[in-house]
Amino acid sequence: MRNQPLDGKTIILRIELDTKQTFFGTAATAIENAGGDIIAIDVIQTSRDRTVRDLTVKVREADTPGRIAKAFEKLPGIRLINVSDRTFLLHLGGKITIQPKTPIQNRDDLSRVYTPEVARVCNAIHEDPSKAFTLTIKRNCVAVVSDGSAVLGLGNIGPFAAMPVMEGKAMLFKQFADVDAFPICLDTQDTEGIIATVKAIAPGFGGINLEDISSPRCFEIEQRLREELDIPVFHDDQHGTAVVLYAALLNALKLTDRKIEDARIVVCGIGAAGTACTKMLLAGGARHVIGVDREGILTRDHHYPNGMWQWYAEHTNEDRVYGGLAEALQNADVFIGLSAGGILKREHISTMADQPIVFAMANPEPEIRPEEAEDLVAVIATGRSDYPNQINNVLCFPGIFRGALDCRASVINEEMKLAAAEAIASVISTDELGPLYIVPSVFNQRVVEEVRRRVVQAATASGVARRQPRE
Numbered sequence: 001m002r003n004q005p006l007d008g009k010t011i012i013l014r015i016e017l018d019t020k021q022t023f024f025g026t027a028a029t030a031i032e033n034a035g036g037d038i039i040a041i042d043v044i045q046t047s048r049d050r051t052v053r054d055l056t057v058k059v060r061e062a063d064t065p066g067r068i069a070k071a072f073e074k075l076p077g078i079r080l081i082n083v084s085d086r087t088f089l090l091h092l093g094g095k096i097t098i099q100p101k102t103p104i105q106n107r108d109d110l111s112r113v114y115t116p117e118v119a120r121v122c123n124a125i126h127e128d129p130s131k132a133f134t135l136t137i138k139r140n141c142v143a144v145v146s147d148g149s150a151v152l153g154l155g156n157i158g159p160f161a162a163m164p165v166m167e168g169k170a171m172l173f174k175q176f177a178d179v180d181a182f183p184i185c186l187d188t189q190d191t192e193g194i195i196a197t198v199k200a201i202a203p204g205f206g207g208i209n210l211e212d213i214s215s216p217r218c219f220e221i222e223q224r225l226r227e228e229l230d231i232p233v234f235h236d237d238q239h240g241t242a243v244v245l246y247a248a249l250l251n252a253l254k255l256t257d258r259k260i261e262d263a264r265i266v267v268c269g270i271g272a273a274g275t276a277c278t279k280m281l282l283a284g285g286a287r288h289v290i291g292v293d294r295e296g297i298l299t300r301d302h303h304y305p306n307g308m309w310q311w312y313a314e315h316t317n318e319d320r321v322y323g324g325l326a327e328a329l330q331n332a333d334v335f336i337g338l339s340a341g342g343i344l345k346r347e348h349i350s351t352m353a354d355q356p357i358v359f360a361m362a363n364p365e366p367e368i369r370p371e372e373a374e375d376l377v378a379v380i381a382t383g384r385s386d387y388p389n390q391i392n393n394v395l396c397f398p399g400i401f402r403g404a405l406d407c408r409a410s411v412i413n414e415e416m417k418l419a420a421a422e423a424i425a426s427v428i429s430t431d432e433l434g435p436l437y438i439v440p441s442v443f444n445q446r447v448v449e450e451v452r453r454r455v456v457q458a459a460t461a462s463g464v465a466r467r468q469p470r471e
């Protein structure tokens with residue numbers, strides 16, 4: 001495999017030197033020869049004949065760390081203890097913490113926040129359970145629940161490996177919308193087990209954000225929880241993605257002077273995200289949608305054991321196009337990828353209609369990288385944070401839950417999702433709209449404000465708000 005340039009990536013090498021056998025200069029030369037530049041040195045421990053140092057090293061190529069490790073193996077007196085990079089260092093010990101809102105400074109504080117005084121608060125909630133919203137963290141707290149079965153596009157990597165993503169989502173909730181979110185990764189992938197567990201933990205939360213639960217189980221899990229709980233349950237990969245996709249598509253169509261009714265749209269990856277995006281497109285007026293999954297185009301001439309695919313086939317591809325991705329994309333205006341990295345080729349795009357719109361949204365690796373396709377497309381977007389036009393549900397879930405919590409909505413309904421999509425699209429004015437700017441940045445503070453405002457309005461108008469927030 002060709003080495004990928006690492007674009008200034010730094011790593012930290014912890015090394016131990018036996019100073020009777022070698023000098024630091026030997027290690028430094030080995031690092032230099034392997035393609036690394038030492039930019040900082042920290043001495044961690046030292047004794048008469050042993051020293052442990054952390055070396056911050058800028059690496060020139062992807063295999064530089066491996067080459068350094070190999071070089072060290074051949075050098076007596078040098079031991080490589082650990083290699084980490086800034087991403088791993090950021091994850092040390094996890095990315096979030098819980099902090100009390102007030103310090104407990106004396107016995108009086110102690111008896112108020114805890115026993116005996118806390119008992120009066122417990123009794124008040126016992127008499128009127130709705131007071132849990134005013135007297136506990138419930139009103140501002142969301143559970144980010146995953147079973148680790150469809151983590152980004154990494155697949156079924158399980159609950160432990162899902163934690164960094166769920167912690168990341170919790171950080172985003174807090175930073176962008178001041179929602180206290182907690183990552184909960186379940187050691188079960190059984191539909192009934194997940195439903196029972198989420199119901200059992202629900203009293204402490206004002207909302208449930210389901211994340212990275214694979215299809216088709218995610219549909220039943222969400223549906224049942226929506227029916228059985230009185231707080232909003234929102235499968236982010238379905239609805240968060242659909243909301244942002246719809247906002248981005250409205251702007252991309254505007255930019256290329258097309259109407260959604262006329263656009264020929266191909267959705268690749270008919271899982272949680274692909275299905276929900278299609279439903280939103282159809283609700284928004286799209287009439288020419290074709291779905292493609294691993295086995296090809298979904299058609300109404302076939303019977304699918306997956307009930308959602310059956311529904312999909314019956315509501316899309318009215319022209320009965322057959323084949324795979326290549327056939328689906330002939331003359332298509334829009335490609336929406338929610339499938340797997342690298343599956344879209346330049347040859348596919350060159351058969352699309354003029355001014356194609358390509359949304360390659362698989363994470364972490366998009367269906368095609370922007371640099372491979374930018375000369376062929378009118379607009380290209382990915383789900384990643386390191387390219388322009390990031391179509392990612394992070395633009396939606398902080399604001400939508402902020403609004404739902406503030407008005408104590410019982411559900412997040414279609415009206416609220418549509419309002420959120422329109423809010424996101426509206427943050428970019430017609431003057432600002434351009435091929436590299438069809439969706440606002442997540443750092444644009446107007447996104448959460450606007451989404452929240454319109455979500456509260458929509459919840460109120462549709463009768464699911466249980467209070468009116470103070471502005």
Ligand SMILES: NC(=O)C1=CN([C@@H]2O[C@H](COP(=O)(O)OP(=O)(O)OC[C@H]3O[C@@H](n4cnc5c(N)ncnc54)[C@H](O)[C@@H]3O)[C@@H](O)[C@H]2O)C=CC1
Pocket residue numbers: 150151152153154212213214215236237238241268269270271272273274292293294295337338339340343361362363364382383384391392393394
């Ligand atoms: N940018 C964003 O905001 C979001 C991106 N995603 C990404 O979308 C992808 C799918 O996520 P989910 O829908 O949650 O997963 P999922 O597991 O529910 O669905 C994935 C679907 O893609 C299909 N697929 C896989 N490889 C394919 C291929 N080569 N050709 C056609 N279809 C293929 C699978 O059969 C499955 O139906 C992931 O990469 C995920 O990271 C998901 C949610 C949000």
Ligand SMILES: CC(=O)C(=O)O
Pocket residue numbers: 151152153212236237362363383392393394
């Ligand atoms: C962004 C996201 O939720 C995903 O890729 O699964």
Ligand SMILES: [Mg+2]
Pocket residue numbers: 152211212236237
């Ligand atoms: Mg996800």
